[in-house]
Amino acid sequence: KQEVTQIPAALSVPEGENLVLNCSFTDSAIYNLQWFRQDPGKGLTSLLLIQSSQREQTSGRLNASLDKSSGRSTLYIAASQPGDSATYLCVPNNNDMRFGAGTRLTVKP
Amino acid sequence: GAGVSQSPSNKVTEKGKDVELRCDPISGHTALYWYRQSLGQGLEFLIYFQGNSAPDKSGLPSDRFSAERTGGSVSTLTIQRTQQEDSAVYLCASGPGRDYGYTFGSGTRLTVV
Numbered sequence: 742k743q744e745v746t747q748i749p750a751a752l753s754v755p756e757g758e759n760l761v762l763n764c765s766f767t768d769s770a771i772y773n774l775q776w777f778r779q780d781p782g783k784g785l786t787s788l789l790l791i792q793s794s795q796r797e798q799t800s801g802r803l804n805a806s807l808d809k810s811s812g813r814s815t816l817y818i819a820a821s822q823p824g825d826s827a828t829y830l831c832v833p834n835n836n837d838m839r840f841g842a843g844t845r846l847t848v849k850p
Numbered sequence: 851g852a853g854v855s856q857s858p859s860n861k862v863t864e865k866g867k868d869v870e871l872r873c874d875p876i877s878g879h880t881a882l883y884w885y886r887q888s889l890g891q892g893l894e895f896l897i898y899f900q901g902n903s904a905p906d907k908s909g910l911p912s913d914r915f916s917a918e919r920t921g922g923s924v925s926t927l928t929i930q931r932t933q934q935e936d937s938a939v940y941l942c943a944s945g946p947g948r949d950y951g952y953t954f955g956s957g958t959r960l961t962v963v
Contacts, residue, residue: 772948784941790951838883840893
């Protein structure tokens with residue numbers, strides 16, 4: 742069974758900081774990895790999808806990298822804003838789409 | 851439809867009653883997942899459907915929980931004899947295949963009183 746660990750569990754930063762969220766997973770035989778954000782009381786919004794053959798994906802201020810062989814992914818957020826405050830979840834997909842606990846990010850104005 | 855639709859958005863039921871939660875995936879999506887998220891907790895896998903294959907039911911917490919997917923499209927999650935600990939948000943996700951990502955619905959918030 743896939744095990745997903747996200748570090749840190751919580752992070753509080755002032756607006757404007759660049760930050761890195763880490764994700765590790767135990768089964769590297771994945772098709773792709775997806776990063777989501779979840780706002781309190783809401784569903785999940787997809788941020789980035791990285792295929793297993795790719796090393797990274799970028800969307801605006803977000804950049805996600807994938808090192809499949811070592812079972813790691815990072816999400817880099819540049820110039821953080823208060824609107825980035827949410828819980829961030831990574832999901833490695835191998836038809837066993839399990840979630841970790843996520844990283845709860847707070848960006849203070 | 852444009853997205854994954856779940857209904858009802860909110861459901862309050864009395865302990866011991868049965869409930870049905872519905873998920874309408876994006877048209878053409880062959881994969882469908884159900885998750886449960888209790889207050890302040892992470893997403894707990896419940897069940898996975900892929901095309902016409904037998905579903906992966908390994909996450910269903912008890913035999914009071916069951917799910918079906920008719921015609922490879924709409925899915926219904928049924929909880930029999932609801933208990934207070936069943937109170938949670940139930941989320942559904944669908945995807946077109948293993949090389950693609952997944953889209954989540956907004957969830958059904960179930961409250962058992």
